[in-house]
């Protein structure tokens with residue numbers, strides 16, 4: 001299916017509103033045309049009647065055309081106002097629909113597929129590209145469709161009075177609405193593509209700079225990055241200037257052609273008047289109507305230009321959303337049942353594109369309620385167990401069962417309900433401590449939050465802050481120390497109270513006393529049913545667990561019970 005057909009498919013539920021918006025837009029443009037057309041006739045007819053003496057003046061019916069002029073004037077304002085309301089509402093709904101649709105498709109890809117994308121690039125695609133797709137209706141489809149309908153009406157109405165005038169008008173409208181925007185679009189297509197590409201890269205660079213500002217400074221790379229961004233910016237400005245020149249040229253040419261067409265219509269009408277086929281009052285009417293007809297073409301060149309951008313934006317969003325997730329959804333989803341025991345037998349997992357196995361011939365059994373320390377050298381495969389359980393990556397060999405069900409039959413979000421993780425690279429959300437705890441457990445009471453903070457050994461710090469739970473922690477927990485941030489992540493998982501808790505280096509960055517207090521509190525406070533898996537390089541922490549499993553070369557080896 002083509003890119004545009006897919007956008008139109010997404011618009012289907014909004015077709016009623018969109019059709020109403022188009023009808024109002026056409027009504028407003030027709031009212032504008034009608035107003036000038038009738039005004040032209042009225043002025044000229046009144047002048048002719050005035051010159052024709054008292055009898056002609058008395059016979060002239062001013063009332064009916066004056067009502068018509070008022071009708072078109074009021075209709076123009078009302079239709080334009082309602083059109084704005086309806087079309088903007090439809091556009092916002094379309095943007096919302098495109099975002100919800102893409103998010104639905106991106107979520108199952110996280111994090112395995114998304115990890116291959118640059119985060120700034122992703123953010124830009126998700127915000128700007130979906131925005132641009134939403135503009136397809138308002139700024140591309142609506143002006144082009146409205147102009148096409150109105151032009152047919154204008155030419156037909158003109159043709160009723162003079163066929164040659166209608167032909168001149170039709171030629172002018174086709175040149176201004178089709179040929180000129182087409183030529184301008186073709187000339188600026190390369191520049192637009194370049195601007196789009198440079199903008200993508202610049203946004204990705206900027207996001208990277210903002211996220212890693214400190215690191216760029218430490219590495220002494222800030223100036224190089226700054227110069228690179230400035231170069232791209234200059235390149236974008238130059239291309240924009242070129243595109244603006246082409247666009248400006250097309251607009252000027254359109255104005256000239258509109259004038260020439262109106263003059264041509266007048267000449268044709270004058271010839272018809274000379275032949276006695278038209279009254280004198282019709283001459284200004286047709287000329288003014290001809291000029292008004294070109295008003296509907298004003299947004300058309302920009303619409304053609306935007307069409308190219310929408311195609312590129314939608315192509316990128318669809319390409320991202322169409323990437324198949326690393327782990328396919330189960331054909332017949334199953335639900336793990338208590339006891340939530342885990343068993344791995346002969347498991348082999350190799351990451352996409354990797355040459356070596358992260359886990360191979362791996363066997364492990366963990367009963368619900370066990371406390372297990374996973375120890376082993378860096379790169380041995382400890383965190384891979386978490387990726388496997390959360391269905392971030394699929395295993396190619398062996399079998400994994402959780403709660404009596406094959407892991408391949410369990411949805412990732414079902415596993416997330418049973419297992420809570422404090423990962424090595426955990427993420428805290430911008431806002432307050434309360435917000436971060438509420439995201440982890442939306443139904444948590446304030447009392448439960450304080451209990452969780454107490455288990456995580458963070459309550460004293462939060463109590464000492466004047467705003468308490470409402471203390472702001474900055475983006476990614478920037479205003480907390482490394483140890484405090486990790487303890488807040490621990491409090492989040494404690495608050496959720498899942499059946500399994502996996503803690504990756506939970507005591508990293510803590511002094512010996514806080515480390516001991518945290519482990520004491522965790523082991524005492526968590527219910528007996530809670531399995532604790534503690535990934536650690538710290539022998540003191542490993543010694544607190546009931547069982548130690550050593551991970552080496554992608555295999556699990558029983559290292560003893562403590």
Ligand SMILES: Nc1ncnc2c1ncn2[C@@H]1O[C@H](COP(=O)(O)OP(=O)(O)OP(=O)(O)O)[C@@H](O)[C@H]1O
Nearest residue numbers: 351352354358377378379380381382383384385424
């Ligand atoms: N997303 C990935 N893509 C490709 N290879 C990966 C990926 N994640 C991990 N690996 C590789 O898999 C192996 C196991 O990694 P894993 O993260 O499980 O080690 P770990 O034991 O948790 O190490 P550490 O103690 O340093 O956290 C390593 O060789 C690593 O390079």
